[in-house]
Amino acid sequence: MVxxxxxxxxxxxxxxxxxxxxxTVEAMMLDSKASDLDKEERPEVLSILPSYxxxxxxxxxxxxxxxxxxxxxxxxxxxALDFIESVIKKNESINGHYKNVKLMCADVTSPDxxxxxxxxxxxxxxxxxxxxxxxxxxxxxxxxIKWLKVGGFIFFRESCFHQSGDSKRKYNPTHYREPxxxxxxxxxxxxxxxxxxxxxxxxxxxxxxxxxxxxxxxQNQICWIWQKVSSQDDRGFQRFxxxxxxxxxxxxxxERVFGQGFVxxxxxxxxxxFVQKLELKPGQKVxxxxxxxxxxxxxxxxxxxxxxxxxxxxxxxxxxALERAIGLKCSVEFEVADCxxxxxxxxxxxxxxxxxxxxxxxxxxxxxxxxxxWLKPGGKVLISDYCKSAGTPSPEFxxxxxxxxxxxxxxxxxxxxxxxxxxxxxxxxDCTDQFMQVLQRxxxxxxxxxxxxxxxxxxxxxxxxxxGWKAKLIRSSSGEQRWGLFVARKK
Numbered sequence: 001m002v003x004x005x006x007x008x009x010x011x012x013x014x015x016x017x018x019x020x021x022x023x024t025v026e027a028m029m030l031d032s033k034a035s036d037l038d039k040e041e042r043p044e045v046l047s048i049l050p051s052y053x054x055x056x057x058x059x060x061x062x063x064x065x066x067x068x069x070x071x072x073x074x075x076x077x078x079x080a081l082d083f084i085e086s087v088i089k090k091n092e093s094i095n096g097h098y099k100n101v102k103l104m105c106a107d108v109t110s111p112d113x114x115x116x117x118x119x120x121x122x123x124x125x126x127x128x129x130x131x132x133x134x135x136x137x138x139x140x141x142x143x144x145i146k147w148l149k150v151g152g153f154i155f156f157r158e159s160c161f162h163q164s165g166d167s168k169r170k171y172n173p174t175h176y177r178e179p180x181x182x183x184x185x186x187x188x189x190x191x192x193x194x195x196x197x198x199x200x201x202x203x204x205x206x207x208x209x210x211x212x213x214x215x216x217x218x219q220n221q222i223c224w225i226w227q228k229v230s231s232q233d234d235r236g237f238q239r240f241x242x243x244x245x246x247x248x249x250x251x252x253x254x255e256r257v258f259g260q261g262f263v264x265x266x267x268x269x270x271x272x273x274f275v276q277k278l279e280l281k282p283g284q285k286v287x288x289x290x291x292x293x294x295x296x297x298x299x300x301x302x303x304x305x306x307x308x309x310x311x312x313x314x315x316x317x318x319x320x321a322l323e324r325a326i327g328l329k330c331s332v333e334f335e336v337a338d339c340x341x342x343x344x345x346x347x348x349x350x351x352x353x354x355x356x357x358x359x360x361x362x363x364x365x366x367x368x369x370x371x372x373x374w375l376k377p378g379g380k381v382l383i384s385d386y387c388k389s390a391g392t393p394s395p396e397f398x399x400x401x402x403x404x405x406x407x408x409x410x411x412x413x414x415x416x417x418x419x420x421x422x423x424x425x426x427x428x429x430d431c432t433d434q435f436m437q438v439l440q441r442x443x444x445x446x447x448x449x450x451x452x453x454x455x456x457x458x459x460x461x462x463x464x465x466x467x468g469w470k471a472k473l474i475r476s477s478s479g480e481q482r483w484g485l486f487v488a489r490k491k
Contacts (some may be wrong), residue, residue, distance in 0.1 A: 008133045009107065011173050016084050016131075023064050023090040030165035033215070038066065041211035041221075045126065046070055048205070048223060050153045055121035058147065060108050060140075061128035065091035071124065072098040079115070083107040108143070109136045118149045125156045129182065130174050137182070141189045145201060148228045154201065157209065157223035158182065161326050164218055179206070179222050180319045186226055201226040203315060207335030208322065214307070217329040219322055248316050251293065253461055256453060257442050257469075261295025261324050263317070264355040265384065265483070266438045271296045271355075277487055278380055280304035284350035287311070287374065289339045290357025294321035294332065300353075301330035309349075311337040313360075340367060347376045359386045359406045364414075368421035375490040381423065384431070387411050387482040397480045400471075411484040423488035435483035436476050443469050 026034040045067070054076040062068050062080035068091055072078050078101045082088045088105045095101055106113045109132065123144050129137050144154050160179045163172065183206065191199045209221035251263060259267035266273075275296070280286070282305035288297050291310030301308050310332060312318050318336045325332060340361060352371050361367050371381055390410040393401065401408055409417070415428025446453065446466065454462050475481035 008136065008173075009109065012131045013083065015171070015173050016087070023087065025064075025066065030163075032166055034165075037211060037215060040215070041209055042066065042070065044209060044211055045157065045223065048207070048225065049124070049155055050122065050204070050225065050227075052122040052153075056119060056149075058115065058120045058123045060123065060125040061131075062091055062103070063087055063126075065095045067124065067126060068095045068101065068103075069098070072101045075100060075122075078102070079104065081106045081108060081113075108132075108140055115143075115147045117146050120147050121149055121152045123148060123152075123154045127158060129156060130158045130176065133175070134181075138185055141185050142191070145189050145191045145199065145228060150199060150228055150230065152228050153204065154186070154226045154228075155223065156182075157221065159220055160222050160322070161220045164212060164216060164220060176220075178319070179322055182222075182224060183315055183319065186224065190231065198231040199228055200231050202229045203336065205336060206315065206318060207337070208333055210333050213331055213333045217331055219325040219332065219334060222322065248320075249457070249461070251316055251320055253457055253465055255293060255320075256449075256456070257446060257465060259295070261293055261298060263292040264296070265435060268295065268299065270384070270434075270438065271299055274355075274382055274384065274485070275300060275304075275353075278351050278353070278382055280306050280351065282306065285309070285348065286351040286353055287344070287349045289352065289354040290360075291321060291334065292317050292355075294324050294334065296353070296355060297321075297332045297334075298324070298328055298330055301332045302328070306351075307331045307333075309333045309335070311335050311339060311342060313338050339370075343370075344374045346373050347379075348374050350376055350379050352379070352381045354381075354383045354385075356384055356386060358383060359408060362407045364407065364409070365417050365420060368418055368423070372422045372490055377490055379490045381418070381486070381488050381490075383484075383486040385414065385484055385486070387414055387430075387484040389479050389482060393480060397475060400475070411482055414484055415486060418486060418488045422490070424491045426488040427486065429485045429487075430482055431485045432476050432482045436473060439469050439473050439476070443473075 025038050026032060029037065031037060053074045057071050057075040057078045059068060059071060059078060059080040062082045064087055068080045072095060080091065080101060081104050083106060085105045088103055092103045132140060148154065160177055162176050163174065186201050189201050204225040204227050206222065206224045208219045209223060212218045212221040254263040258264065262268060280300060284306045286300055286306050286308045288308055288310040291297055291312050294310055297308040297310045300306050308331065310321060315336050318334050321334045340363065352375060358364060358367065375381065386406065386408055387410055388408040411428050411430045415426050418426045443466065450462060472481060
C-alpha cells in the first residue's frame with residue numbers, strides 16, 4: 001500500500017504543479033467562469049459553516065487562499081496547509097499579513113505532519129479528498145477525528161460523479177466518487193482514547209452547492225458537516241430512518257413499486273395531479289419537505305422551469321436523489337436536513353410541497369407556523385399525508401402507529417392546524433378512496449412483475465411489500481387509516 005500511495009501522491013503532485021503554473025482563481029477552480037462562480041459560491045460555503053469566531057481552525061488544501069483570508073477574519077488561530085510550494089507562497093503573499101494565520105507547505109497524508117490531538121475546533125477543506133486515493137481518504141478521516149476537539153466540526157466539499165470545471169486537461173487523476181462513499185467513510189470513523197471513551201462523527205448536514213445548481217444545473221458539488229461526539233450520544237430519529245425504515249434496499253423496493261424517482265403514493269400520476277393544483281410559474285421557488293429520492297422535484301423543475309430545494313432527514317434518500325439527478329440539468333438543490341430545525345428567511349418560497357412525510361413530525365403546529373413564515377404572500381402549501389379517523393384507534397392500529405413513530409390526526413383536525421398557523425383558503429380533502437385505488441393498482445402491477453422483482457430483490461422482499469400494501473388496504477377499508485390532501489394559501 002505504501003508504494004501505491006507514493007505513486008498516487010506523485011501523480012497528484014505533478015497534476016497540480018501543471019495546473020498551478022498560473023496562480024489564478026481560474027487555474028485553482030479549473031473553470032473559465034471561476035471569477036463569477038467564486039463571487040456566488042464562496043459566500044454560500046462560508047454561510048454553511050458552524051460558528052468558528054475566536055476558535056482554532058485548520059484549513060487543508062488551502063490553495064492560493066480563496067478561503068484563507070475569509071476564515072482568518074473570524075478565527076482565533078488558523079493553520080492553512082497545501083502541498084504545492086508555489087501555491088502556499090502565493091497564499092502567503094495574499095494573507096501573510098494576518099497575525100493569526102500560520103501557513104505551511106505539507107501533505108495531509110504525510111506521517112511527518114504533526115498536529116496536536118484535540119487541538120482544532122473546525123477542520124475545513126474545499127476540494128481535497130477527491131485528490132486522495134480511497135485508502136488515503138480513510139487515513140485522513142481518522143487523522144481529522146483525532147485532531148478535532150470533542151464538539152468540534154469538520155466541513156468538506158467535493159466534486160462527485162463527474163467534473164464541473166471546463167478547463168482542458170491532458171489527464172485527470174481526480175476521483176469523482178459517489179457521495180455515499182464519503183458519507184460511509186466518515187460515518188464509520190470511530191476513535192477511542194486512553195481513558196476508555198469512544199467518539200464518532202455525527203452528520204450535521206449534507207447538501208449540494210446552490211451556486212452550481214443555479215449556474216450549471218449541476219448537483220455534483222456536495223458538502224458535508226460532521227461533529228465529533230461521544231459515541232453514547234444518540235442520533236435517534238435519523239439513525240432509525242436510515243437503518244430501519246429507509247434502508248437502501250428498502251428505498252429501492254419502494255421505488256420499484258412507485259416508479260423511478262418516487263417513494264410516495266401513486267408515483268408520477270398523483271404527482272402530476274397534485275402539482276397541477278399549484279399553478280406553478282417559471283422562476284418560482286419551491287421547497288419540497290421530505291423530498292425522498294427526488295422524482296417530484298425533477299418533474300416540477302423540468303416541466304415548469306421552477307427552482308426546487310428538496311430536503312430530507314434520511315441520508316440514504318438524499319444519496320439516491322443526487323445519483324438520480326446526474327445528467328438531468330435541472331435546477332434542483334438537495335440537502336440532508338431536519339425540517340423542524342432548519343431555518344429559511346421569511347418570504348423565501350412561492351410553494352411548499354410535502355408528500356406523505358409530515359406524519360413523522362410530532363409538533364405539526366410549530367412546523368406549519370414555519371411554513372407560513374417561509375412562504376411569500378400569496379404562496380401555496382400542498383401536503384398529502386397519512387391520517388386517521390376521528391376517535392380512538394383500535395389496539396392494532398395504535399401499535400402500528402407507535403411502531404412507526406407516526407403522529408396521525410383526522411383530516412379535519414389536520415386542516416384546522418393549518419388554519420391556526422395563519423393559512424387562508426384551506427382545503428382539507430379526504431382522499432382515502434383514491435389511496436385505496438392506487439394501492440390496488442400497485443399490488444396488481446407488482447403481481448405481474450413478481451418473478452423479476454424476486455430476481456432483483458428476494459422472495460422475502462416481495463412478501464414484505466405485498467403484506468404491507470394489503471395491511472394498508474385493510475386499515476383503510478375499515479375506516480381507520482385515512483389519506484388526506486391539504487392545500488392552503490398565505491394571505
